[in-house]
Amino acid sequence: MTARHRATPVPRGRHAVHHISAPTAAVQAGGLSFRCAVVSSSAVVAVAGLSISMILPAEAATLHSTSHARQTTAHVHAAAQSFTVPSTVAVDQVARDDYTATPPAVLAAAEAAKARALKVSAPDALTKAAAIAAILAAPVTVVTYSAAATAAAAGTTAATTAATPSKPGATASTSTTTTDTALSTTGVTTVTSGTVADKVAAATLDSASATADEIVAAAVKYVGVVPYVHDGADPKTGFDCSGLVMYVYAKFGIAVPHDVDGIAALGTPIAADKVQPGDLVVYPHQHIGIYIGDGYMVDAPNVGRDVEVQAVWGKPTYVHVAGA
Structure with a gap:
């Protein structure tokens, strides 16, 4: 009777090792995090109480990998972002941590200047x-002058006229008139x-x-x-x-x-x-x-x-x- 109710023995030695590692080998191509999880699951059956110590490294690896991927993605998107902030925000608040932003008033002024340039230029x-x-x-028009006009064209000629004395014995006065012969019609050919x-x-x-x-x-x-x-x-x-x-x-x-x-x-x-x-x-x-x-x-x-x-x-x- 004792023999009939005896539990099936757990494989030992080389067979035991093969029994534990076989599932792992079947999914080995699935990646590091999945492989660790399978090994940990097998270990639960083989050794009670070891599941926590084995599962935590597997999940940590998975979380670490996912977190790293998210950080990389966030970094790539952040480099391409462009946004504006109110013009009342101080400069040191809009240009830090590798982020820069232009106040709306500055952008509006630049667009207005560009529009004016296109409209006017x-x-x-x-x-x-x-x-x-x-x-x-x-x-x-080519202007030519007679000999007299040519001589005068470089400067002016002065003509002096004597006025009739207004009273006997008075000295005659003189007046000088300056004329530029280049403006005259005498001796000028065009x-x-x-x-x-x-x-x-x-x-x-x-x-x-x-x-x-x-x-x-x-x-x-x-x-x-x-x-x-x-x-x-x-x-x-x-x-x-x-x-x-x-x-x-x-x-x-x-x-x-x-x-x-x-x-x-x-x-x-x-x-x-x-x-x-x-x-x-x-x-x-x-x-x-x-x-x-x-x-x-x-x-x-x-x-x-x-x-x-x-x-x-x-x-x-x-x-x-x-x-x-």
Whole structure:
């Protein structure tokens, strides 16, 4: 009877080892954490009380592996994150621990500036290119003088007249009148020859501001079309020299008087090597024109001539008026 109720013996020795390790070998390809769990489960059957010590390392390995994976994933996503914070947050609160954030006000200002640049720069570029093309296409007048006029063109001639004494025995007074023969019609011949493109480099105009080029372009549109008229300030009737400058500058919001010296007084004198397109070529008390570049100007010269482009003559002063 005793033999019938005897429990089946647990395999021992080499068989016991084989019995415990066999399940582990069957799932060995499943990975480290799963393999440890299987070994621990087998150990529960074989040795009571060992399950806790064996299971804890297996679960710890699994948790450690999972935690590491999560940390890696979080690190990757964090590097790609972009977010904003209120503009009231201090700088040291939005730029730390490898995170940076731009306040909304800064982002809005940057977007507004970009929008303004796109809105303004493109039309200005097109307008400037059109202005330069118009300037370069304008005809140039070549002015020649007779021998007497040529001698006087470099300076001035003084004519002295004697006044009749008002009383017997009184000394006759004299007065001196200064006349620039370059502005006279006597001994002057004009011939149209070529265009501004033959005399002024496109790079000279391109280096100027868009407004400066547009001022010059607005003036050269009257070349050969509008005649010189004393005191004229309207293209429908004619221009004199200061009337042309006043009319053209007014189109760009620059108010100047209808007077050579008055216009010059509003500006700032500049050196000849600093003059730019749109600046003024001034002959004090006599004449004024708008500088084009490379020694040429557009002006309303004198009676019998139209608005024209010609070389700067004599020894003028150069003036820059704000806004031009």
